[in-house]
Amino acid sequence: MNLDVDPKLQEFREEVRSFFAKDYPKDILAKVAAGASLTTPEVRKAEMALGAKGWLASAWPKEHGGPGWGIEEQYIFDEELERAGAPTVTPMGVVYVGPVVYTFGTEEQQAQWLPGIADGSVGWAQGYSEPEAGSDLASLQFSAVRDGDEYVLNGTKIWTSAANHADWIFLLTRTSQEAKKQMGITFICAELDQPGVTVKPIISIDGKYHLSQCDFEDVRVPVTNRIGEEGKGWTYSQYLLGNERTSYARIGGKRSQLANIRAIASEIPTGGNQRLIEDITFASRLSAAEIKVDALEITTLRVLCSVKDGGSPGNEASILKIMATELAQEITGLFVVAAAEHGMRKFGDSVSPEWTGQSAFAAPGVASYLGARAQSIYGGTNEIQRNIIAKRVLGL
Known part of the structure; x- marks a missing residue:
């Protein structure tokens, strides 16, 4: 696998990064950064901003309303979206049902449903x-x-x-x-x-x-x-689930989280006068998580490179589901350690204005930790994914 960066891909990355820096709704980014939930109008606003650019259905072919990007562009787009702190695109339309409709649906169904999914106006x-x-x-x-x-x-x-x-x-x-x-x-x-x-x-x-x-x-x-x-329907559902399980990777978001944790740990004294980053156990866990993100990225690229045009990832996608969700739980666990006593404060959709400075990360960080407990359950529990790997990938 060639990991050298194509200059054209670097230009594409700069274009995507510029869009999120200049043209994407700033109020949406601010609310996500505060750990608050978006209202339905805000979800529509966020996704229609991408839809107006033609980027919401990033993996779709041009003939069905997508940008026609290759695997590389799709990967870069996802990475930059997460790096910018934009909300994750609601996958039920563009990642899950949309490809099922344009692969197995009638022309009438495609005309009825695909445009609203691609432009973000229909949830x-x-x-x-x-x-x-x-x-x-x-x-x-x-x-x-x-x-x-x-x-x-x-x-x-x-x-x-x-x-x-x-x-x-x-x-x-x-x-x-x-x-x-x-x-x-x-x-x-x-x-x-x-x-x-x-x-x-x-x-x-x-x-x-x-x-x-x-x-x-x-x-x-x-x-x-x-x-x-x-x-x-079971046949169509299995096609869908392959797309679902690769969508958990979210490399860019994990890298941003780890960078944030490293910055927090370097600036907040904990345990008396000792800084958290100087704690060997914490530093080891943080470094191990960073290495696991690298491993997840390479594994994701391997799975995506094996996908034929217009196809769906196979049973190997279960490997990504396990790796990505367990790593998400590890990363959010580091937030809780970094939060220390600040993690006891109220969490949820409202972040108190007096939470200033570094402690402002604690409430959304703890909420993310608690929410991530479900990742190894939804989308098919990780125990089920291990069975799929054993039977359908390894042939045991």
């Missing part, structure tokens, strides 16, 4: 997990019963990320009971703002609202909202 949520079907997703029982030209939807989806900002949700539904659990599952899209749909907030341990429970009671959607063939 999406992912309806996968259920109260009795989390990591064992194939056990789902959310039903879709065919009634003429419609499906009638009944059931509950839980831990639904971004449903509080979404207009649409894509659902894995059971349309028949087959001997093999993966069969009889169908991929259907539905509007959230319609009779019979109830979205209930789930406040997570970091004090924020980014998860929901979505209840469906006799909700009718047209058959034309089905992606692909009935009973083939």
Whole structure:
């Protein structure tokens, strides 16, 4: 793998960096830096700023509304977005369902859904997990019963990320009971703002609202909202999950976090007159995390380089999911150590104005630590990912 920097790629990096420095909404950057949650209008504003530039759907081909970038440009864009402190693009639309629509959907479905996803004006949520079907997703029982030209939807989806900002949700539904659990599952899209749909907030341990429970009671959607063939939804979901698991890498964000921790540890005295960076145990943990980011970056590039044009990463993406999420937990744990007694202060969406100086990082840092506990669970638990690696990658 050639790691030399192409001068044209460096020019591209400077263009992206300049955009975030000069043209991206400053109020969005400030709110994210304070550790506060964005409102739905702010999420739209942030994503439409990228959409207006043609950069929101960064991995999409030109024929479907994307910039047509190669792997290198996509990687640089993601790195610079995170380096700038911009909010992570909500993946449910551009990373997850969008590629499913343009790969398996009809021309009519592509015309209906892709433009709103690509320009950031329409939000999406992912309806996968259920109260009795989390990591064992194939056990789902959310039903879709065919009634003429419609499906009638009944059931509950839980831990639904971004449903509080979404207009649409894509659902894995059971349309028949087959001997093999993966069969009889169908991929259907539905509007959230319609009779019979109830979205209930789930406040997570970091004090924020980014998860929901979505209840469906006799909700009718047209058959034309089905992606692909009935009973083939599991196939489409596996295509989607490959994209999801590579999206956890977030190299640029991890490097920024570590640089921030190093600066904080170098400036705040802890343990009497001793500075934290001089503590051998802490310094070793920090250096080890920096090395792991390098390893994650190389592994991510290896996986991405193996992807064929228009394709999805394979089962090797499970390696990235494990590495990236466990490293995220390590990094946020370092924030808690650096916060010391300041970490006991209230965390959540409001950062008190009297929290000035270096201690201002403590509340959002602790909130990030608590929120990151879920990373090794969602998207398929890391235990499940290890099973996938053992069986499908190593052939054990």
